[in-house]
Amino acid sequence: MSAKIWMGFILCLAVVLCFGTAPAAEKGPIHFAILTDLTGPAHAQVSPQGWAVEDYIKYLDKKGGINGHPLTVEVIDTKYQLPLVRTAYTRNKDRKHTTMSFDALSGGIEAMKGQFLIDKIPVLMITGHGPAVYPSSWVFGTVPPYDDYLCAYADWIKKTWKEKRNPRLALLLGDYASGRSPEMAKWYVEKIGIDMVCIEYVPLLPTDTSDILIRMRDKKPDFVFDTLMPDQCKVVLRDRFKLGIKIPQANFVYNSDLIKATVPLEAYVDYMGFQSAASWWEKDVPGVKLSYELYKNRGPIPVMTYIAAVGAAMVWVEAVKNALNKVGYEKVDGQEIYNGYMQIKNFDAMGIFKNIAYSPDDLRGNKWVKLCIFNKDGSISPLTDYYEAPHNLKLKAKEGK
């Protein structure tokens, strides 16, 4: 054979080897299990978060998964019931290449926290319950805990207060574990010179809150902080409007966008909310744009909790990706995913968060909040830039309170 034929043969062989038809080794799947309340009393706030993670993981799978590994997702409805949380967790904990997020009742995640540590299973928490992330265990947050929001609100009040007397603050708390968790930050509020004039509790599914609001009004607070979920928030805002109460009031997360269709716009005057993630009116943020795209089958505008949860899903994927990059598919386990979370520093989830970073003594992930306000025309605008929310439980432990 001539040299030309040999050269041609070698070239063809090279082409076949590079772009040949031999199938690539199939990569193993990674399973994402989302434990959340799709039904039950907290579903209005929580279920959009479950949808967001489901939508993002499916989207990522269509885009080729993580490092070529296909992704499967299972959304498990835990119905705000601890026994279901426990069995859903035990059903998934021994499955290989399975990672879990937890977005159900706060008492539940606190109850399971010790078990995660024993089993060495890192769990992503999409809501923000303080005792779940401090003292540090294997629960990773993506939003500040609710008690930290109260500290942040107190800082803002102190900064903007002009009168000589102490400002007076009232709390309107949801009557359940997460709703009442800001009580843990009462010491901080008093320490920085704010008088806590009353604490009122709002039932999980109220029909009328006039008596609660009248009692609160009689204490003459200058500011109100609430931890109301959408089903409570709409009743409180309606009654507040009916009674003519115009005290500046801030919600722990900006959930008024979930309920604005049900309450007249005038009811929102002086109503504020905390943002710890970008929201639907910030359409130029890439993560928000992606959220709009993911949400299009569900409705025209994604609610804020949905967008924050898309960001949380990105954090989750980043931790898994870090673990895969470090030890490879076969060796990925709970410990490696834990290490994967710890590797996350300065991660902004396509602009949804200001900065996500984990360290062994701070598993909140996100400590940045900004306050925004509902305008008379129905638009929402920021009152502050992002600022750091004090880590209440850590400070409290440090002070020996």
Added chain:
Amino acid sequence: MRRASGIFDTSYIQDMTIFRTKYYSAGMVLLILFFLILPFFVRDFWLAFISSTAVTVIALQGLNILSGYCGQISIGHTAFMAVGAYSSTILAAQFGVPLVLCLPFGGLGAAFIGLLFGLPSLRVKGYYLALTTIAAQYLIIYVIKTPFPEVTGGAIALNVPALKIGNFEFQTERHFYYFVLVMLALMTFFAKSLMRGHVGRAFVAIRDNDIASEAMGINLYQYKLLAFFIGCFYAGIAGALWAAYSRVISPDDFTLMGSIWYIGMLIIGGVGGTLGPFSGALFIGALREICVIVGPYISSMIPQIGAQISASLVEMTFGITIILFLVFEPRGISHRWEIMKESYRLWPFSY
């Protein structure tokens, strides 16, 4: 007591024997063996399911004594569980008493509080009594949440010390599975024995016709309060066990909805027999788990509908199943089981 054909009781001892024939005894031995070796063959999920169902059965046995046998309606059963859970935990956490010794105190705490809320039963009955027990649900949870948060943990949560016997700590699902099954066996045996004696007969008499039973010399006050005491003792033990199992308790675990579900489980299982609580708790527990497992499968098979719609669909199926069950078998699963046993014994004859 119905016996299989050819088995005759010729003495009171034989009449009162629980395992009357060698087949019953052999069946029981096999059942015990089955539950003893089960943890070596199944995953933790099944152990967690059995443990939480067993705790529910203990609570239901108490409700069965109170409502099923004695006819005193209680819609505050989870509140009495909360008393047991919190009193045992506080005793263990604040006073350093080993948790295993606190379990009976949890039961007693709930029993005495139950006695207090049982007092209205001396004057009212039916719907009115149901309302007073709803008051118990609200009052007890309020006391846990509000006045003494430094003791009870308030609305947030209360950490429960580890359950230990000597130096042995109950850490894994398997450990707790064995512990709770032993407790379940003891509590069921006690319930069964109690109901076969004069106390049980007095309870049934009060349920069927309280005026007639009083005319026959049954002290209504004493027995109604005794029913509350025993029923709430069971609830307290179940609550204390639940606390030991979950290691953290919060008022969110003990809701009015939970109490209503307990009544539902009892009705579905069948009131007035020790088998009813088992059947009801198992049926509802299994149906819930099936719904939770089936939801994601539906959403993976029909991705267009997503997880939310499939969760709602299974929730509806859950409700419809219960409605159908109540329509076609209002006397509960245990009654259906009895019919099946009778048919088996009489086969091939139709009567």
